[in-house]
Amino acid sequence: MENILEISGLNKSYGNFSLQDISFSLPEGCITGFIGINGAGKTTTLRTILGLTSKSSGNVRLFGMDMKTNEKQIKERIGIVLDGGGFYDELSLSEMKSIVASAYKSWDETKYRIYLDRFSLGPKQKINTLSKGMRMKYALALALSHKAELLIMDEPTSGLDPLIRSQLLDILKEFMNNGGRGVFFSTHITSDLDKIADMLIMIDNGKIIFQEEKDILLDSYRIVKSDLKDLTKDTEKLFVNISKTAFGFTGITNQLEDIKKAMPDAITERTTIEDVMLCNIKGGKK
Amino acid sequence: MLFQLVRKDFLLVKKYVLIMITIYIIFPLFLVWRLPEYAGILGFVLITIYSVFMLLQYVSLKETQYPKASALLCALPYPRKDVVLSRYIFCLIIYLVCCLVFGIETLMFPRLGTFGFTMPVMLFLVISLILSIYLPVHYKLGFEKTKIFFIIIIMASSFAFPQFIEIKSGIYLSFLDMLSPTILLGGVILFSIIILAVSATISMQIYKKADL
Numbered sequence: 001m002e003n004i005l006e007i008s009g010l011n012k013s014y015g016n017f018s019l020q021d022i023s024f025s026l027p028e029g030c031i032t033g034f035i036g037i038n039g040a041g042k043t044t045t046l047r048t049i050l051g052l053t054s055k056s057s058g059n060v061r062l063f064g065m066d067m068k069t070n071e072k073q074i075k076e077r078i079g080i081v082l083d084g085g086g087f088y089d090e091l092s093l094s095e096m097k098s099i100v101a102s103a104y105k106s107w108d109e110t111k112y113r114i115y116l117d118r119f120s121l122g123p124k125q126k127i128n129t130l131s132k133g134m135r136m137k138y139a140l141a142l143a144l145s146h147k148a149e150l151l152i153m154d155e156p157t158s159g160l161d162p163l164i165r166s167q168l169l170d171i172l173k174e175f176m177n178n179g180g181r182g183v184f185f186s187t188h189i190t191s192d193l194d195k196i197a198d199m200l201i202m203i204d205n206g207k208i209i210f211q212e213e214k215d216i217l218l219d220s221y222r223i224v225k226s227d228l229k230d231l232t233k234d235t236e237k238l239f240v241n242i243s244k245t246a247f248g249f250t251g252i253t254n255q256l257e258d259i260k261k262a263m264p265d266a267i268t269e270r271t272t273i274e275d276v277m278l279c280n281i282k283g284g285k286k
Numbered sequence: 287m288l289f290q291l292v293r294k295d296f297l298l299v300k301k302y303v304l305i306m307i308t309i310y311i312i313f314p315l316f317l318v319w320r321l322p323e324y325a326g327i328l329g330f331v332l333i334t335i336y337s338v339f340m341l342l343q344y345v346s347l348k349e350t351q352y353p354k355a356s357a358l359l360c361a362l363p364y365p366r367k368d369v370v371l372s373r374y375i376f377c378l379i380i381y382l383v384c385c386l387v388f389g390i391e392t393l394m395f396p397r398l399g400t401f402g403f404t405m406p407v408m409l410f411l412v413i414s415l416i417l418s419i420y421l422p423v424h425y426k427l428g429f430e431k432t433k434i435f436f437i438i439i440i441m442a443s444s445f446a447f448p449q450f451i452e453i454k455s456g457i458y459l460s461f462l463d464m465l466s467p468t469i470l471l472g473g474v475i476l477f478s479i480i481i482l483a484v485s486a487t488i489s490m491q492i493y494k495k496a497d498l
Contacts, residue, residue, distance in 0.1 A: 050361045053497040075363040086358030088298060088348065095297050102290035103362035 002028045002064075004150055004182045005049070010058030012048055019044055019206045022058065026150075026182050026199070031172060033193035033214075034186040035277050036203040042186035043083070045203065046154050050080065062150065076104060079148030081185075083155040085135045089128035093138060096127060104146035115141035133164035140171055151175060153185035157192050165189075169196045190273035200273065204281045214273070221276050224251045224259055226266035235262045241279035252279045287364060291372030292379065294359075299344040306337050310387055318397050326399035328448065331409055334384040335443060338377050338413055342420075343433075345376065350429040357498040367490045373421060374486050381413050407471045414478035418485035425492040 003025040010022035019041050026032050036042050047053045049060055051067055060067040062074045087096050093116070101107040116123060119137040121130075130138060136156060143151060151172070157165045169192060172183050187193065193200065193214070200217055202209040210217070224239070227248050236242065238258050239251035252275055253259050259266060296303060313333045317325035349356055360366055385406045392401045416439060424432040465473075 047357070047498070052357050052360055054495055072363050072365065075361070080358065080361045082354055082358055082361070084354060086352075086354035086361075088352050088355045090348070091297060099290060099294045099297075099359070100362060102287060103364050105363075 004028050004063055005184065006059070006061040007045075007049065008059045010045070010048060010060070011056040012044060012053065013056055014044065017041070017044070017206060019048070022203075022206075022208055024201050024208055024211045026184055028181050029176070030198040031176060031183040031196055032185075032199040032201060033190075033197035033273075034184060034201050034203065035188065035190055035193065035273065036186075037188060037277075037281060040203045040281075041206040042188075042203055043154055044206075046152060046184075046186055050075075050078075050152065076106065076146075077149045079143030079146070079151040081136070081139045081143050081151070081153040081156050083158060085127075085139045087127045087135070087139075089126075091127055092123065093121060093125050093127065094123040097123070097142065100142045101145075106147045108145050108147060112141060112145035115145060132159050133161065136160060136164065136168065140168070144171075144175060149181040151180060151183045151185075153183070155187055156185055157187055157189050165192055172196060190277055193273050197273075202277060202280060209280050217276060218271055218273070220256075221252055221254050221271040221279075222256045222259070223269040223271055223275065224253055224263070224266050225249070225269070226263050230263045230266060235259075238262065252276075288368050288372055288375065291359075291364065291368055292375050295345045295372060295376040298348040299341055302341060302344045306341060307383075307387070309333070310337055310384060311391070314388065314391055314398055315395065318395060322397065324448075325397065327405050329398075330384075330388045330405065331412070332443065334381060334388070334409055335413065335416070336440075337384050338380045339416075339420075339439065341380055342373075342377055345373070346424060346429045346432075353498070360498055366494050370421075370425065370489045370493050371486055374417065374482060374489075377413070377417055378482075381410065385409075403471060404467070407474050411474050411478045414482050418481045422485055422488045422492060425489045425496070 005026040007025070008023045010019055012019040017039075022041075022045060034042050034045070044053065048055050049062075049067070051060075051071060063077060065074055067074055091099075097112065101109070101112070115137075119134070119141060121134065121138055121141070127135070127138070139156075143153075157168060160168070172185075173196065176183065197214050199211070200214050201211045212220075221240075225248060228244065231242075231244075231249060238255045239253050242249055242251040252271060256268065259268070310333055314325060314329045317329040356369075359369060388398075389401045392398045420432065420435060420439075423435055
């Protein structure tokens, strides 16, 4: 599988915050979730990829091309959804569309109208009359109407109700089925990724913590529940996170085989992405 | 692409464009009625500078109100240099419309004086000079800090232009006599275009490095 996005050695400093040696890649044909808590560096990374903020060092390559030298060709092939849409609220949908559409050589007006009908959006509506969910749908209509091959989205599900989030996930699946080559979206709502992501990249405090296929990642962690008597100095080292109560303990481990040997009676359960994310960040470790 | 970005600026301030055109039509006529000694060239100069800068301020205000929209614009295949260049063109279009409207008014109301080429060209130089300083400062410091600059321009122009008109005949016309009017006006236009081009290049460099 080819990589459609490759980041290597990316560094960027902002006052007290910095992205440190960010390196990861997005294989073709995958929906990749970019997870991390608020302020972890997700938006800064996305903005640096899109060339919206300058980088101190590092390389950004999309579709095998360098962003620095092929910016226009690359951007023609990307669909973008920013947190909150990134629109001029006082314009109508058709006015905003005319600004976006004229930037793309391959704008497909028919496709745009189909999306508008599907989302029950009127072209004469003012953007400031749209609900948060409708704004997201409008942003998707704009991002998907120019034959984009890679969809980059910043917190697209933030603040949306479960129904609209579910509809959004369906649209992403549809995009991939219709020949999309990749989706890269940042979120801190990890339940959405449980349903749809193929690959996960986690960032914390400006550093990449892991990049892993979702199923392999979730398979490598287990929630373990057992009596306190099973916890010794040696067995505690097998956990990345432990929560103790008067009745027992609940821990998360990535050394399941050793746990099975040390605590044969312990109950083990599958983890969610949120469990894995929390046990990999400083504040989430207990 | 450039045309669409200029159109975008006009879309953002479409409400104010109508208001400014109305004021622009009424103001010279008001001067003829109430202050005939200031009607004509002075009215034309003041109202054109105000029109250009008021609309420029409104566009900047909207861009400040919606910073993510500027980010989206630059995330699209629009080159950043076009985003900057469109702002200069936006201002020059307002200037041209002002000249056109005032030219028509002078034909309809002879008391406004004769229009000719000299004053629009000289005003082009003044507007080019102000824009050439204002826009790079705006791209460097942002809307809020540059507002102070704008306030100074408004206050200074109210005092400076009547004085400029008074002293102009003594110093400036003697210099004019030495050159043919065509060469002089051509030189002024060329100089204005050069400073606009230099200013636009500086603004582009500043905006190219801006974090959005």
